[in-house]
Amino acid sequence: MKSMLRYFAFGLVLLSTLLSISACFPLVAGSAVVTGFVAVDRRTSGAMLEDQSIELKITSRIRDALGEKVHITVTSYNRKVLLTGEAPDQLDKDRAGEIAKSIDNITSVWNEIGVTSITTLTERTNDLIAAGRIKADLIDAKDLFSNAYKVVVERGNVYVMGRITAREAKRVASVISGVTGVKKVVLVHESITEDELANLQAKPSK
Numbered sequence: 001m002k003s004m005l006r007y008f009a010f011g012l013v014l015l016s017t018l019l020s021i022s023a024c025f026p027l028v029a030g031s032a033v034v035t036g037f038v039a040v041d042r043r044t045s046g047a048m049l050e051d052q053s054i055e056l057k058i059t060s061r062i063r064d065a066l067g068e069k070v071h072i073t074v075t076s077y078n079r080k081v082l083l084t085g086e087a088p089d090q091l092d093k094d095r096a097g098e099i100a101k102s103i104d105n106i107t108s109v110w111n112e113i114g115v116t117s118i119t120t121l122t123e124r125t126n127d128l129i130a131a132g133r134i135k136a137d138l139i140d141a142k143d144l145f146s147n148a149y150k151v152v153v154e155r156g157n158v159y160v161m162g163r164i165t166a167r168e169a170k171r172v173a174s175v176i177s178g179v180t181g182v183k184k185v186v187l188v189h190e191s192i193t194e195d196e197l198a199n200l201q202a203k204p205s206k
Helices: 002-022 045-069 090-101 121-140 166-177 194-202
Strands: 071-077 080-087 108-111 150-154 157-161 184-187
Touching: 045 071, 045 080, 045 090, 071 150, 071 157, 080 090, 080 150, 080 157, 090 108, 121 150, 121 166, 157 166, 166 184
Parallel strands: 080 108, 157 184
Antiparallel strands: 071 080, 150 157
């Protein structure tokens, strides 16, 4: 079963690659993100819906303010926002961060936007392929819940979001760092205890 999920994960990312190549937008919500394909999530259903709304709001406002001179990925997990991608200068990077912080119900913003030129299609394709490899390796790791982690890949840098224990964080970082194409692993997760994890596993999301 895990072998089938592994190939399915990689296939989904390759499909995403083709779609991104055929319709390349400079600023997107949740781009180069690998999420689970079964309903295993440590957020409530209300938080998941709100995260989607947060991503769309920030994406729209950054697009209105900065246009196509930036390529910014907006990812929200449990109302915590991660900004990745590229901006031409520090002012634009800071402006994107300010826009994100202005959205209601945001608890924190990680501004990981690089001040550099916008990535090419080849670079974004490489990121998506790396994301597929990461998802496949997380599925293979029997001691991890692969669908509980949201992984974002930008320019070979991997950002891990989720509600994660210290034990899981160490293990996830170890697995991802061994994947071809990964330059560094950045954990931007919400830390929980093992007891909190046990309670989350015992209760269905609402």
